[in-house]
Amino acid sequence: MNSMTGPNVITGVNSMITATVEFDHPGLLYRTPGEYRRGTAAFARAAVAAGDAVLVAVPGDNLTMLRDELADLGTAVRFADMAVDGRNPGRIIPCVLLAFAAEHAGRRVSIIGEPIWPGRSTVEYPACAAHEAMINAVFAGRDAAILCPYDASELDRTRLHDAWRTHPVMIVGGARRPSPWYVDPYRTAEGFNQPLPEVPSRAGTLSFTQVAELSRVRRFVAARAGAAGLPAERADDLTIALNELAENSLAHTGAGAAISVWDEAGMLVCQVDDSGHLADPLAGRIPPASSSEGGRGLILAHQLCDLVRIHARPDGTSIRIHMSL
Template identity: 25%
Template sequence: MRTGAAAGHEGYFHEAVYYSSDEELLAVLVPFLVGGCAAGEPTLALGGRNADLVRSALPARVPVDFLAGGAVYARPSGAIRSYRRLLADHVAAGAHQIRIVGELPPTAFGTTWDWWSRYESAINHAYDDFPLWSMCAYDRRTTPPEKLLEVARTHPRTAHPDGSHPLSTAYTDPVSYLSESRPGSADPVQAMPPAVVLAAPGPAAARAAVCAAATGVVTPDDLDDLLVAVSEVITNAMVHGRDPVEMRLWTGTDRVVVTVRDGGAGPKDPFAGLLPATDRATGGRGLWIVHQSCNHVTTELSPDGFALRLTAGNPD
């Protein structure tokens, strides 16, 4: 049986918490967490920059489970995979509602914001088969205003200190939101001539070129992951895209950037890359592997075709 503001709700109850002070944040989160524990529900909070603040404000012996937030929020597709496994385990153990407080790390508001905003939208679908009530905290003092506008579009509700939970008038359905073209800002290394340009490469030729150019620039693990991602993207472009197919590669002091462009319209599934392939009847396994393998992935649809940009190493 669902409790609190989520009583009677089916599926995912997803809220944003906007705060401008510690007191404002605690006024929302403490009753939420205490209420979950009092109801005997699995009640979790991600360990992040506010973990100690929240922990110290909770009454004694309130069994909130604090998780390691950094590991969860390494990459959006990995976060979805981890959360779905966690939620499934709690439901299998008999949970009728699960409460979670989350907060993206500060790095999410930099170069990689585009895929974290897509994550916040996609989870409205990805978690909707679980009895989850979650609150995502956003600090007005440090989150840029234009990003707060995107938060309002990706969270159906807002939790206020007065106990109200109004609907967000800006909320956009995930299919519509994820279908919008939102290419990330160009990486500064792309202002230089590319180190590699390949026309119509096969996967083997693409991997060889990446290996030759990227060895020693990024860690061996990041290089191995990039080789997998490039192979998948080239294969997708050959099978599902249209000619011409072109790969370009740039190197920086701490990263490698690869773009693959073809003349097609890109994937039809707006969730491609973010959700595990086993969850999507339409496939998309290749793009999901790519999102698991790279430190940042952006997409761009233009009159010239569809492009993916892959970053290995430090995306910031």
């Protein structure tokens, strides 16, 4: 894969704004800070000039770079730290992208979103890649553009190949190229529905079969969180999230479930296992209608927790939550 060079970077990125009025989801391969700055800034400036609502959601040093580069645009561009707002990749679609689009209903939105950067761990990565695939389903037919930069000098070959699989178009060397590896986003997302590592034998486990036992579930989670040193406010968040997931298990399986809790690598980890089959890969990524009585458990877990991993099988579902200690 070639790096971007020369003035064609701006021409190639500008064409993303004028080529279509429907959803555009290109990946941008870059190798140097200069290439990153030119490609992303050109996209943002063209979007502002076209009258779009513009959001830049990128992590760390890249956020600082683009704040400085685009300072002259003032409030025409909104900024968000993806390492904070998108630390849990399952939070990005409902709480960053859809929230911004809803705020600007009736207006085209253009977003620079960088959910995958070299610091993303192997534990986080499958959820990140599934997120990139499902953007195509969530925003299909919307008047929007989302540009996703990828650091081709630091990311490994597998993650770069996945970028070609999750984006219909890639920008390489300043030129747009249709991706030969892009297929149906649901099919691609299913490839990241990977088995979770085994629950360690040291984990504490509690089984439950009825609603009356939810208070015991909450006490169990709160006690384990406190013993691990999770701050009180975060322990409350975790307890709320696990209670919602436990309620979901009871409502949808009728057979009960089990919760396991343990700590590893600076994280408190909790897993809910039940016999239900979670068939929709968008579950937890699309806010339910205000009139709906359910469907908020996974959304809430994504909002409150640092990482949510899901493995759906024909005979059951495992949902694993991570909270930083």
